[in-house]
Amino acid sequence: MLNNLTNHIKKFVELHGIDVELINSVVTVKQVKKKTFLLEPDHICRDLYFVSKGCLRLYFINKKLNEQITQFAIENWWMSDHGSLESGKPSSYFIQAVENSEVISISKPKLEELFEKVPSLERYFRIVQQRAFIASQKRIEYIYSMSDEERYRHFNSLFPDFIQRIPQYMLASYLGFTPQFMSKIRAKKV
Amino acid sequence: MLNNLTNHIKKFVELHGIDVELINSVVTVKQVKKKTFLLEPDHICRDLYFVSKGCLRLYFINKKLNEQITQFAIENWWMSDHGSLESGKPSSYFIQAVENSEVISISKPKLEELFEKVPSLERYFRIVQQRAFIASQKRIEYIYSMSDEERYRHFNSLFPDFIQRIPQYMLASYLGFTPQFMSKIRAKKV
């Protein structure tokens, strides 16, 4: 649904009818099946993805050849490899659909054009970017102030329904420990 | 130097003479002595700080009653507790000068006003915010893909002159390990 995006934007800035049309004219809606890749390593990331329905994950393969998830995006979140997008250099990340999803994508050049035509989008993305930064800082704070076990329990209490949506090994990866350790603490809980 | 700020902004967006005047009319320059606090826990963070000279650190006291540094800011970096600034809730952080520094500060309401009068600042802060987010994500990537020792060596090779400026225990804190462990790997190096 195209409206999901512009409705989200309207929560932060005013949009006129013409703005909505302009935005909708440059984005594309994609239905992506579970396990589909939107980005793979060695490719330059050229798009921003807005999750209108479903769930995406961002991950890379670490030295021990395990998947390391660094981000999830669910409804109303943006997903991209901002590093690659900004620098134009090849990514080392995968972006993959965790569930069958609907994604609204916009290319970087189209977004730049939009900024000229709809200046209030600068503000929208400033605010969205700021929130992402705050969340990211909060995450670093948690990494440095809680043990893995504490962080697992904390995450559980904050996002009880999200953890139902994804396999446990993905949450273990996101939280930075092994599935085995996760089983251990879950067993303890009872 | 007031110019440090506007010169930095000009690297990202165009500013007219009048914009520069508007900006300079709402910011304040402060000379802060080493160890001075710009923010303390239980206070609401009301300002953004631009480091024109010197170095600031952002830290909190963790459960084990140790200082946990989450950010440094040197010349041309912004520093704030964005979480407290945005929510208006009390901070749990300290912002402290690591060296005698010069800081250009702007209050949140004044910044909001500025956004109305100088719209290109929206773009500037969007870009700056985006870079901060990318750096933050990169840091999370490093945390999850390197051992503490690797991260120390990596940080050393990336910022050899920065590590000269700060006490080692602060770097240990920032990297998330103890000063004792840091001594150990430094001793090993020879």
Added chain:
DNA sequence: CGTATTTCTTAATCTTGATTCATTTTTTGA
């Protein structure tokens, strides 16, 4: 359906970096 693949669990052993406590070195400021 029923088999193959994916996901989750258990347990034994091993490693990295924390903790504790003592000592040395460096820096600060009266």
Added chain:
DNA sequence: TCAAAAAATGAATCAAGATTAAGAAATACG
């Protein structure tokens, strides 16, 4: 300039979580 405080080092012991290696339980899908 020298005493006090701050910062860095060292070594012994300890703990959280990784690794390895099975096996069990879910889920997907032909």
